[in-house]
Amino acid sequence: MSNVFIAFQHNEESRPVIDAIVADNPGAQVVHSPGLVKIDAPNSLTIRRSTIEEQTGQPYDLQAIHINLVTLSGHIDEDDDQLTLSWKH
Amino acid sequence: MNIDLQAREITPLRNTYDHVARHIGGDKVASRYQEATYGAQPMVNFHYRPTWDPAHKLFDASRSKIVMADWYVLKDPRQFYYATWTMTRAKQQDAMESNFQFVEQRGMLSMMSDALREKTLEILMPLRHAAWGANMNNASICAYGYGTAFTAPAMFHAMDNLGVAQYLTRLGLAMGDAQTLDDGKQRWLDAPEWQGLRRLVEDTLVVQDPFELFVAQNLAIDGLLYPLVYGAFVDDHVALQGGTAVAMLTSFMPEWHAETARWIDALVKVAAAESDANRALISQWAAEWSDRAQAALAPVAGLALGDQGPTALSEVLDQFRVRCKKAGLAL
Numbered sequence: 001m002s003n004v005f006i007a008f009q010h011n012e013e014s015r016p017v018i019d020a021i022v023a024d025n026p027g028a029q030v031v032h033s034p035g036l037v038k039i040d041a042p043n044s045l046t047i048r049r050s051t052i053e054e055q056t057g058q059p060y061d062l063q064a065i066h067i068n069l070v071t072l073s074g075h076i077d078e079d080d081d082q083l084t085l086s087w088k089h
Numbered sequence: 090m091n092i093d094l095q096a097r098e099i100t101p102l103r104n105t106y107d108h109v110a111r112h113i114g115g116d117k118v119a120s121r122y123q124e125a126t127y128g129a130q131p132m133v134n135f136h137y138r139p140t141w142d143p144a145h146k147l148f149d150a151s152r153s154k155i156v157m158a159d160w161y162v163l164k165d166p167r168q169f170y171y172a173t174w175t176m177t178r179a180k181q182q183d184a185m186e187s188n189f190q191f192v193e194q195r196g197m198l199s200m201m202s203d204a205l206r207e208k209t210l211e212i213l214m215p216l217r218h219a220a221w222g223a224n225m226n227n228a229s230i231c232a233y234g235y236g237t238a239f240t241a242p243a244m245f246h247a248m249d250n251l252g253v254a255q256y257l258t259r260l261g262l263a264m265g266d267a268q269t270l271d272d273g274k275q276r277w278l279d280a281p282e283w284q285g286l287r288r289l290v291e292d293t294l295v296v297q298d299p300f301e302l303f304v305a306q307n308l309a310i311d312g313l314l315y316p317l318v319y320g321a322f323v324d325d326h327v328a329l330q331g332g333t334a335v336a337m338l339t340s341f342m343p344e345w346h347a348e349t350a351r352w353i354d355a356l357v358k359v360a361a362a363e364s365d366a367n368r369a370l371i372s373q374w375a376a377e378w379s380d381r382a383q384a385a386l387a388p389v390a391g392l393a394l395g396d397q398g399p400t401a402l403s404e405v406l407d408q409f410r411v412r413c414k415k416a417g418l419a420l
Contacts, residue, residue, distance in 0.1 A: 012121060034098045057168040057351075058177070 004045050004074030004085040007038040014068040016060075020051035036070060044086035045074070112161060125170035127161060129237040150235040153300040155360055155367050160236025162363075166355045167242075167348065174245045178252070181341055185256065188337045189263070197334035198264050206264060209327055209335050212393045214261050214273020215283050216318065220254035222290035223247075226306040234299035242352055246307065249349070253342055260338045282392045285385035292381075300360065301374050307353045309378035312409050313386055313402075315346040321401035322393045350412070358416040372418045379409060379420075 006021075008014040014037065021039055022028055028041040039045065052060045062083060074085030104110075105119040108128030113119055119127075135146045145152055150160060157163070169177070192198060198206070227247035234240040261269045277283050289310065296302040319342045328336040357375075361368040383406055390398035413420045 015118070015120070032098070034096045057166045058173070 001042055002087060003040045003042055004072075004087065005038055005040045006045060006047075006072040006074075006085060007036055007070040008065075009068040009070060010035055010037045011068060014065075016052050016055035017047065017065055017068070019055050021045065021047055024048050024051050041085075044084060044088075046085075047083045049081050120168065121172070122165075122168035122170050126164075126238050126241065129241075130160070130235065148235060152233050152235070153298050154370055155298075155300040157236075157360065157363055157367075161238045162359055163236060163239040163356050164359075165238065165242045166351050169242055169245055169352075174242075178249070181344070185338075185341050188340060189259065192334045192337055193263065197337075201332050201334065202330075205327065205330050205332050208393070209323075209332060210261065210264060210269055210273065211276065212318065212322060212389070213257055213335075213339070214269060215277035215280075215286075216314075217254045217257045217261075217270070217273060218277045219286060219290055219314065220250045220257065222294060223306055223311060224250040224254065226293055226296075226302050229294075230299045230303050230306075233297075234303075239356065243303070246349060246352075249345060253345070256339065256341055260335070263338065282388040285387075286389060289381055289385040300371075303353075304357070304371055304374040305378040307349070308357060308413075309375055310382045311346065312350070312353075312412065313379065313382045313405055315342060316405045316408060317386055317390060317402060318393070319343040319346065321390075321405065325401075326394055326397075354412065354416045357413075357418065361417045368417065368419070372413075372420060375413055375418050376420050379406075379413075 008018060010032065018030065018037055018039065022030060024047070025039075025041050025045050027043075028039050028045060031038045031040065047062070047065065049060055049062045052062075062078070062080060065083070072085060074087060075089065077084045077086070104116050105113075105124060106128070109119045109124050110116045112127040113123060131148050135148070138145065139147050150157070167173075167177075201209075224247045227243045227250060230243040231240045231247065234243060258270060261273065277287055293302060293305050293310070296305060319339055323332075323336050323339055324343065357371060361371050383402065386402060387399070390402040392398075394401050410420050
């Protein structure tokens, strides 16, 4: 078992994304550092478009996370509805 | 010499304003929507009553028969405050601009038959005046309603209606000239098919209760008018006969109608769930105003769709009933 992580710039735009990750991934640990929010999760971490849309009440294009994405680790499995980080191939 | 650069985290002492914290249950990080909405309604220190309405305070919840313990529960599911609303509309405006460009560059409007062009203008041009009525009514909801969560989106809605009227104006000018707009106004004033709708719009202009006006204009009238005109007429009728350009130049309207319906339904649902008295009132308003809207739209449906008019209108009415039932109304 090893961690995956993803980090965003800490701003108004990335807040619903972070809230959605916390809601969808019970094991996720949120670490705040100046200007940055890093989220660690054991094994895998999923970002769901539908959860972000519930937070904001507006349609969301998952590609928009790249505007505030700083770094991540893990293999990426993504489509229009979700982005999952894990170490599976 | 070594310079050691260190990042130091400064944690804020408070996450949000006290008046926002009271609404969201403690000092949590609040969204911009919450900060722009909660606590913005003036509630106290009204020393003088307005001379134009001495029976009420300047901001007075009792202008509506609807009773809410807390008017801030009428939240907008789209979470619109000024910035999010303008950004959303700016994006849609860009899309509409490129639609206009696409249609004009290819001369798509001149590919329509004369009869279809006439029919389109006959139906769409008078609706500029209906949209203006909706603009006035929503401005009135904002002026006399209570609670920023309810009134602020009503003002956005008012400006959106003005936008709809402007898109119709541009469509008229693209398909004709200034005379086209005058002809539309003349039809609105004189043509027998339009007098029912005109009467209905003019009657709503003097409705005093802001929530009744909200139900009448936004739920009942627009809830039937938009699916009938932009769904059954433009998308299903005009577009199929070679008028795709018209569907492109009015694409904002059905999109906007679907988006705002979420807001309208959410408000109706929450207000009706507050008490049985509210539910009965809103149901009664929805039934009365949708009956009137149906009667007013029947000749318009006939004018637009001929024999298929009554079928199209009854389909629209069925969808409307389903929508009301979902919002918890008894129709």
